[in-house]
Amino acid sequence: MGKIEDAIQQREFKDPYNKAVVNLLYTHSYLVTAQSALFKPCDISPEQYNVLRILRGQNGQPTTVSSIQDRMLNKMSNASRLVEKLKTKGMVRREECPTDRRQVDVVITEKGIQLLQSLERQVEIANREFINLDKDEVNQLNFLLDKLRG
Amino acid sequence: MGKIEDAIQQREFKDPYNKAVVNLLYTHSYLVTAQSALFKPCDISPEQYNVLRILRGQNGQPTTVSSIQDRMLNKMSNASRLVEKLKTKGMVRREECPTDRRQVDVVITEKGIQLLQSLERQVEIANREFINLDKDEVNQLNFLLDKLRG
DNA sequence: TTAAATTAAATGTATATACATTAAATTCAA
């Protein structure tokens, strides 16, 4: 029984909208805690994993820092510093963009690709484990979240 | 049209569970960004607001730091340091617990209560604005989030 | 064509998260 009322020991909410905000914040914390534990052995954070996924999605094409920023889950995050962290770990390369010297092209390295591959299966299983819903319910959740943001 | 595929420019997901994880992370960022802007003029963060709400929910009864921690939306957060921040702002008082000198009783001040009151109406309106769902849908969302965490 | 405006990335600073460790007080058990 995972009711939010029990989880945070709050018996009533002002209205279902207020409850939904609290429920989303709490569920996020639940997810990130689980994800962090999953990535910890690889010495990588959930956000760093996400940046690597974005880069792999480019199929080897270089991606600028601002393009990474646009695709990040958290728009207020800082792609520049995350790329720097991944570079010191040897997961990405940074190159000056030939057509615009303001921009910086970022490419995932072989080491980065192999890290993603080694995590792929685990992440798939873990996602299913974290989310205790059947197929219809998870599709319904995706529909509601998309609609929620308008 | 707020589909997650457009928001983060990713055309397909491994499966609906993976999509739901991404959708939850992205929706959280959307909410926190909106909330931060709401609390900014009061010089308070969403987490600090949440701690004040917990303390007010005690109806003036002192609450220990560990009890606050248990009720926080993010279980990995650090109640001790958030209480310290709120104390420097005059929003809470900290007292040694008479029955157990390891514990610290925390009480919300009049200033803290007035801050919450001044925000109450705004928060109610903002929550409804952030969440573009009708009553049935928001109840369904709450049901799914509770079930998700199992 | 050059000065102003814009864009891209990096950097600075405050706050918060994640997790380990420490210090003090209390409880438990030999």
Add this chain to the structure above:
DNA sequence: TTGAATTTAATGTATATACATTTAATTTAA
């Protein structure tokens, strides 16, 4: 009753978020 174990809060450190500022390169418009 005293030493070991546990509990509570604080603190240390690395990472990330939130937002402002800076620097350099490019675009634009006078």
